[in-house]
Amino acid sequence: MTEHHHEHGWTRLGTEIAHEGPHLTVHRDRVVQPHGAEGTYEHVEMADGARIVMVDGRRRVAFVEDAFYPLGARLLHVPGGAIGKGEDPLDAARRECEEETGWCPRELRHLTAFHPLPSRTAAVVHLYLAMDLFRGTVRRDPTEAGMTLRWLPFEEAVDAVRSGEISEAASVIGVLLAERALTP
Known part of the structure; x- marks a missing residue:
């Protein structure tokens, strides 16, 4: 995935699916944090x-x-x-x-x-x-x-x-x- 800039200061460098189940998907993104450090960020995709x-x-x-x-x-x-x-x-x-x-x-x-x-x-x-x-x-x-x-x-x-x-x-x-x- 290409670099993805957000207006809130985070940059996503890439993403992988850590888990995909019937009710939720866990994403592990490689990110550049607002203060410049690279790291990972895990977040969950689920229904509203x-x-x-x-x-x-x-x-x-x-x-x-x-x-x-x-x-x-x-x-x-x-x-x-x-x-x-x-x-x-x-x-x-x-x-x-x-x-x-x-x-x-x-x-x-x-x-x-x-x-x-x-x-x-x-x-x-x-x-x-x-x-x-x-x-x-x-x-x-x-x-x-x-x-x-x-x-x-x-x-x-x-x-x-x-x-x-x-x-x-x-x-x-x-x-x-x-x-x-x-x-x-």
């Missing part, structure tokens, strides 16, 4: 995500609890998942709501898009607020077999974020932005 703060008519927030292998623990978090190749983020959000919770939103409002780990991946997570929910069908994939649905009153959800009980990034950002969006 869609995550949803679902609020029902009783002002309860839908959370799913699932086991996260790297943490060796179960975490409460807002529903969501990877956006498929060529899939619209809004469609992915709608699909993930139903698949993981069995509820579908009539209203989806974009809250923000954020970079969950910018030092390691360019992947973006799109956050939505979902309201006016109606019944659908749960369709969890095999890795989500142990997933459970839990509804928390909105103020409890905010308190759980503030206390650190809910610590997953999209859930923290989503609940706090939804609080602002839903405050008259």
